[in-house]
Amino acid sequence: MKEYKTITEVSGPLVFVETDEPVGYDEIVEIETGDGETRRGQVLESTSDHVAVQVFESTQGIDRECSVRFLGETMKMPVTEELLGRVLDGTGRPIDGGPDIVPDERQDIVGKAINPVSREYPREFIQTGISAIDGMNTLVRGQKLPLFSASGLPHNDLALQIARQAEVPEEDEGEDSEFAVVFAAMGITAEEANEFMDDFERTGALERSVVFLNLADDPAVERTITPRLALTTAEYLAFEKGYHVLTIMTDMTNYCEALREIGAAREEVPGRRGYPGYMYTDLAGLYERAGRIEGVEGSITQIPILTMPSDDDTHPIPDLTGYITEGQIYVDRDLNSQGTRPPIYVLPSLSRLMDEGIGEGLTREDHGDVSDQLYAAYAEGEDLRDLVNIVGREALSERDNKYLDFADRFESEFVDQGYDTDRTIEETLSIGWDLLSMLPEEELNRIDEEFIETYYDAGSDATIEAAEADD
Amino acid sequence: MSQATSTDVREDGVIESVSGPVVTATGLQARMNDVVYVGEEGLMGEIIEIEGDLTTIQVYEETSDVAPGEPVESTGAPLSVDLGPGILDNIYDGVQRPLEGLEEKMDSAFLDRGVDAPGIDVEKTWEFTPTVEQGDEVTAGDIVGTVPETESIEHKVMVPPDYEGGEVVETNKGNFTVDETVVSLDNGEEITMHQEWPVRQSRPAGDKETPTDPLVTGQRILDGLFPVAKGGTAAIPGPFGSGKTVTQHQLAKWADADIVVYVGCGERGNEMTEVIEDFPDLEDPKTGKPLMSRTSLIANTSNMPVAARESSVYTGITIAEYYRDMGYDVALMADSTSRWAEALREISSRLEEMPGEEGYPAYLGARLSEFYERAGYYQNANGTEGSVTVVGAVSPPGGDFSEPVTQNTLRIVKTFWALDADLAERRHFPAINWDESYSLYRDQLDPWFQSEVADDWPEIRQWVIDTLDEESELQEIVQLVGQDALPADQQLTLEVARYIRESYLQQNALHDVDTYCEPEKTYRMMQAIKSFNDEAFDALDAGVPVDEITDIDAAPRLNRIGTTEGYEEFVGEIEEDIEEQLRGMYQ
Ligand SMILES: Nc1ncnc2c1ncn2[C@@H]1O[C@H](COP(=O)(O)OP(=O)(O)OP(=O)(O)O)[C@@H](O)[C@H]1O
């Protein structure tokens, strides 16, 4: 392997090297500093006489004297089932003091696109036990459903609750597909990471998890490969070993900041708000790795978490994410300060794969209609809240007052369930009907008359009490 | 993609540099837009810039590991599509490689690179029936025979546009592969069922005519308020999750086009899978045949190579033009044109071109209008009439319509369906904002609706629009004082408008019955709400309190018309009940 001592320029995370032999695009590079330390990087641009290298770790201490080796291959992730239970750093090296990992295979981390004709449309209901999700924004196996949150909000508690409670109901009856968690941390604080690790340990989830940790004080550029390592691992477990893999990636905002940093160092023409013009494509290369494949047992379900800068969902990070993922769950500041746990704001939340995953034989026949009606009623109540601030409750009609009460009870009874309550879909729907029964029957225009007959029960609170007694 | 000329290799070049999808080469003899094979693996690419000895190539496949010094071969031909039977009921990537063929060749669910396949099966035989005889004179574009391509579509075999034409000396009836001669001309020209056409060039056609027929979509708000013409153009901009894809899917399913070309341009894999899984089982409301048999899909999803995304819309429109030439009405859906524009931007920035607004290249507007210009209602060279309707989704960043792609598109298209996040949030679907949307075809399509549906179609539509306008004005006052403070007649208008919104404008794409609404039903619904309006105002004039009027139990049933099968009787009953209940209060 040829060694070069021909670094011509170091700029931010980039190193430029003169070469006299061809180097492949995307190839892995090792740079040895004067004190014998090795830094790794990747070829961003290759020409016949020089290459641009993006260094994952810091470029501090790199000078013209450093030696550069091109490894002749692109970045690979060593994969094996033995990874389950292990904790790795952001570049895939074990940091848990455990034994060396003997890989079964080494796979390219970029990942190939799934051929659309080979995909299987996701339609298996995952019960998270959280009413705002199961009832209103149902998650299905193979879906990519991000949490749109912001700093200081309890998105981690929510993600953990999902990881703890997620189950596919029919599976109690025999089918033994295994469940695994791949967790990729990008630039989160050690404290946040501990929150996850402690919970994984406490619940025994760690044994069936692979954890990748790039923390806040780890090199930023490294963050651009952490999710790729994690997803390569997830693909191996899901599509070669048949696991149902839940992949949690947090915080995507830090990942995007790292992309921006590299783009700026390369003096690229920036897209919106300084983020690279190719960020959509780049993010799609991660999110689209979720899914199901026809004829294959396993699946990859993704829960990426992002914190919206200034709570703004038109910011490029949430915006581009929303354009790629199959819906989103909003974690809301007002609901949080009001004490709603989890503070999920259902109106802007969406699960695009819900329709195929619910209904007769999957969840319950009335599920879709109930959800639509709850949405419409809550939206109406929410609107009236603005009005009531101006004109007062007395100026509103009886109908309007009912909707206002509905919105309040929807938040306090349906959404606010706490992080330890695990509700079945039946319980969720019966709370939904309980709330809908506050409204006159004629108002339920989204619901099939047949279901109204079966489930509508003006003036009964029995169902909700039963549900609460259960947990 | 067309491969016929790919063996005709010209001068080889050598890679000079690689940066993502952009590769430069030296020593390559080739013309602008020629297709080249890049590197040891022969990755497909297209020449997009020539500067002295340095040629720039956009590569349609992943370039990891490709290194300077590797060879580049030119095919000497521009990026072209294969045209012939077998395009329908098929799914391609952005450069017309059949995805099923690739799955088989690669023996994997994942897309590998360096594998190519022709756009139409060259081994399969098709049953050809000539429609010309020995001695007939034919010229370019003329139909010389037919092939049953799918259950619902008869493929017309035409003299290729670049042929001279002449006298027919031989016709062959029977089963042939697409490359076997089926008709021979006296000048030596041989006609097969296979043509090629460069995607970036529109196929020659006769005169563009003013469209007079609507593309009936089965979507109430579109057909009733904002119709698009066969041969027209429409844009659907909207933020994420507002319903662009669902609307496009609805059009692909229910629009009364003969042929549908659906281009999934840089969007989700599962959305294409959904089409592939659903369409074979759905029936075309016009022919009763499986929808897939009139459909061709182009799927270049967001994680597939960005350069092939750029070409996907051209591949799609060229296929659309080909079927137009046969005399068919073709509808092309492109979801999303913004991803195409972003691909342009990405390539342009790698070329270090001078960026225009928001980093998009200065030629963005020109590319968009060239594309939409390929839509139209045409008098074809062969005497038939055909049309291409283009419906493009636009995905504005942050849902802000002032951005360059939306603005440039608006300058061109004549129908604008503005999707609205607020409506989507309250699950008012389709979330098409009735204040902002428009159709410039409305007047020219009225005669069709008047003769095919009802004479007073324009009047009743205008009544709907006026009522909605009045509602938005009143809503501003309500926001300040509450509804009860309004005079009775205005309260009643609000109630009527609410029925228009909830029963007429909303349409559930996921409901078996509601998903498709024929124009007659659309009309009857407008009529039923109007008759409630008229009866209600009569009652009000007769002194009935507004609360009592709005409380009648017949009115809420208006909201169930959409989901009711065999609506005629149901609507009649509602109208009668409304009349009876309201008149009963004062007569
Ligand atoms: N006409 C409709 N009827 C019922 N539901 C609808 C309708 N239109 C949209 N929806 C709902 O809205 C969701 C989002 O719609 P869609 O996927 O079409 O959005 P989009 O505008 O294409 O978003 P993106 O830009 O992210 O692709 C759908 O999953 C569906 O639940």
Ligand SMILES: [Mg+2]
């Ligand atoms: Mg879409």
